[in-house]
Amino acid sequence: MFIDTHCHLDMILLFPQQERVLDDKDLPAIGEIITRAQKQQVATIINVGCNIISSYNSLFLAQKFTNVFATVGLHPTECNVGWQKEFAELKELIAKSSQSKLVAIGEIGLDYYHKPYNSQMQKDALMAQIELALSLDLPVSLHVREAGDDILKLIEPYRKNNLRGVMHCFQQSASFAKTATDWGFYLGVDGPIDYPKNQGLRDIFKNVGLQHLILETDAPFLPPQAFRGKPNEPAYVPYIAQALAEIFATSPGVIADVTTQNAEQLFKIANFNHEGNL
Numbered sequence: 001m002f003i004d005t006h007c008h009l010d011m012i013l014l015f016p017q018q019e020r021v022l023d024d025k026d027l028p029a030i031g032e033i034i035t036r037a038q039k040q041q042v043a044t045i046i047n048v049g050c051n052i053i054s055s056y057n058s059l060f061l062a063q064k065f066t067n068v069f070a071t072v073g074l075h076p077t078e079c080n081v082g083w084q085k086e087f088a089e090l091k092e093l094i095a096k097s098s099q100s101k102l103v104a105i106g107e108i109g110l111d112y113y114h115k116p117y118n119s120q121m122q123k124d125a126l127m128a129q130i131e132l133a134l135s136l137d138l139p140v141s142l143h144v145r146e147a148g149d150d151i152l153k154l155i156e157p158y159r160k161n162n163l164r165g166v167m168h169c170f171q172q173s174a175s176f177a178k179t180a181t182d183w184g185f186y187l188g189v190d191g192p193i194d195y196p197k198n199q200g201l202r203d204i205f206k207n208v209g210l211q212h213l214i215l216e217t218d219a220p221f222l223p224p225q226a227f228r229g230k231p232n233e234p235a236y237v238p239y240i241a242q243a244l245a246e247i248f249a250t251s252p253g254v255i256a257d258v259t260t261q262n263a264e265q266l267f268k269i270a271n272f273n274h275e276g277n278l
Contacts (some may be wrong), residue, residue, distance in 0.1 A: 001014070001041050001042075001043035001044075001256060001260060002040075002041055002042045002043065002044075002084050002215060002237045002238065002241060002259070002260060003042070003043065003044040003045075003046070003214070003215065003259070003260050003263040003264070003269075004042050004044070004045045004150070004215065004216065004217050004219075004234040004237050005046045005166065005188065005214045005215060005216050005263050005266075005267070006046060006048050006107075006141060006166075006168055006169070006188055006190075006216035006217065006218055007045050007046065007047055007216070007217050007218070007219045007234050008046065008047065008048055008050075008054065008218070008219060008220065008221075009030055009033060009034075009046065009047050009057075009061055009068070009219075010022055010026075010030075010047070010054060010057040010058075010061070011219075011220050012033055012219050012231060012232075012233060013026060013029055013030055013033070013257070015220040015231050016170045017058070019053050019054060019133065020053070021053055021056060021057065022057045022060055022061070024109050027064055028229075030061060030064075030065070030259060031065070031099050033233060033234065033235075034065055034067065034068065034234070036234075036235040037234035037235045038231065039235070040235045040236075040237065040238050041256070042234045042235060042264075043067060044067050044069065044215045044269065045067060045068050045069070046069045046070070046071060046103060046104070046263075046267065047061050047062065047068055047069070047070055047071070047112075048071045048073075048106060048107050048141060049070070049071055049072040049073050049106075050073065050075035050078060050107050051074060051075060051078045052086055052089050052090060052093070054072075055070075055073065055090060055093055056093060058070040058071060058072060059093065059097045059100070059102065061071065061271065062100070062101040062102075063100060063101070064189075065067060067183035067251075068101075069101045069102075069103045069221050069267070069269060070097075070101055070102050070103065070151040071102070071103060071104040071105065071106045071107070071141055072090060072093060072094060072102065072105065072106075073088060073090070073101070073105050073106045073107050073108040073129055073141070073254070074086055074090060074108060074125055074129065075107050075108070075111075075143060076108070076109050076110050076111040076117075076122045076125070076126065076143060077111050077114050077117070079118075079121050079122050079124075079125035079126075079251065080118065080121060081121070083121060083124075083125045084128075086171045087125065087128055087129070090132075091132065094136075100216070102136075102138070102262035103138065103139075103267040103268065103269060104130055104133070104138050104139045104140060104141050104165070104267060105129050105130075105133035105136070105138050105139075105140050105141070106140050106141025106142065106168070107127055107142075107143045107168060107170070108129045108130070108140060108141070108143065108145075109122075109126060109142040109143030109144050109145075109147070110122050110123065110126060110143070110144060110145070110147035110150055110151045110152060110154070111144075111145045111146070111147060112142060112145065112146040112147045112150075113145040113146045114145075114180075119147075122147075123150070123154055124234070126151075127152060127154065128160055130155070130163060131189065132163050133163075133165075134158070134163060139164045139165040139266050139267060140164075140165035140166075141165060141166050141168050141188075142155075142161065142165055142166065142168055142185075143168050143169070144167060144168075144172060148172050148173065148176050152179055152180075153175070154223075155179075155183075156183075156188065164184055164266065165185055165186070165265060165266070166185060166186040166187070166188050166214060166228055167180050167185055167186070167187050167188060168188045168216065168218070169188050169192075169218055169222065170187040170188055170189065170201075170204075170205075170217065171192065171201060172276055173204075174203075174204050174207065175233060177204050177208050178208070179206075179247055181208055181209075181212040185212075186192070186212055186213065186214045186262055186266055187205070187208060187212055187213055187214070188213075188214055188215075188216040189205060189213050189214065189215055189216065189240055189244060189259075190216045190217065190218050190222045190238070190240065191217065191218075191222040191223050191225070191227075191232060191236065191239070191240060192222055193205070193224075193240055193243045193244065193247075194224050194225045194239065194242075194243035195241070196225070202243075202247050205244070205247060206247050210244070210248055210258045210271070211254070211258065211262065212262075213244070213258075213259055213262065214262050214263045214266065215237055215240050215241060215255075215259045215263070216240075217232050217233065217234055217236060217237060217240070218232065219231070219233050219234055219236070220232050220233070223236060224236050224239035224240060225239075226239060226245075227239075241255040241256060241259070244259075
């Protein structure tokens with residue numbers, strides 16, 4: 001069985017439309033996405049929040065579906081003037097949810113690719129959310145884009161607090177991978193692992209070792225090569241596993257076993273009550 005550790009079910013449903021708050025009428029369509037994943041042995045989905053609306057949706061879906069768990073957070077591209085107000089709203093959202101099936105704070109991080117950006121606001125928001133994660137004894141899901149040096153500098157002081165987490169959709173350097181895994185972070189492996197141009201990335205993952213990897217889709221984004229140009233889904237996790245199986249000269253079953261164990265260790269899913277309807 002596989003775990004999709006980073007997915008946006010609400011965005012899959014609405015893609016490519018504008019986001020909105022989900023309600024009960026959306027559940028059958030979400031259920032179809034989940035069922036397709038289950039048929040491909042994707043037993044668990046972690047749905048990820050990027051702002052207040054998607055964080056609300058993440059918690060909502062976790063309450064409605066047994067095999068869906070939630071993260072909440074403010075994506076770095078959402079951390080502009082007024083982020084403190086949204087952060088206060090995020091903490092209220094967590095308090096109202098009683099932390100039910102909340103397994104991480106994320107997607108948070110630094111993004112210097114999308115311009116214009118304010119690096120100091122992003123750093124301030126990231127530190128606030130890391131401290132929130134530590135206060136709740138939760139891991140973090142870190143988005144890193146063209147900001148590798150800064151994010152390592154920022155998170156290093158938190159090592160003394162046993163900060164744990166995943167470098168989401170890892171596409172950094174070999175030296176970054178070594179530092180992150182030496183510090184106990186996992187690397188998220190997504191659809192681009194099987195893109196023809198990404199041999200360097202495949203080499204990094206092989207060098208790092210399977211014990212430091214977890215599987216993600218980032219759906220509806222970053223589909224595997226076979227689905228380029230189409231919305232991604234949790235059902236496509238086996239394509240990522242197959243690519244890793246080829247890298248490590250093993251079977252997809254071994255990939256499933258090891259990455260699922262890694263994900264369960266990081267997110268401590270077994271510690272949460274499996275509430276929901278499906």
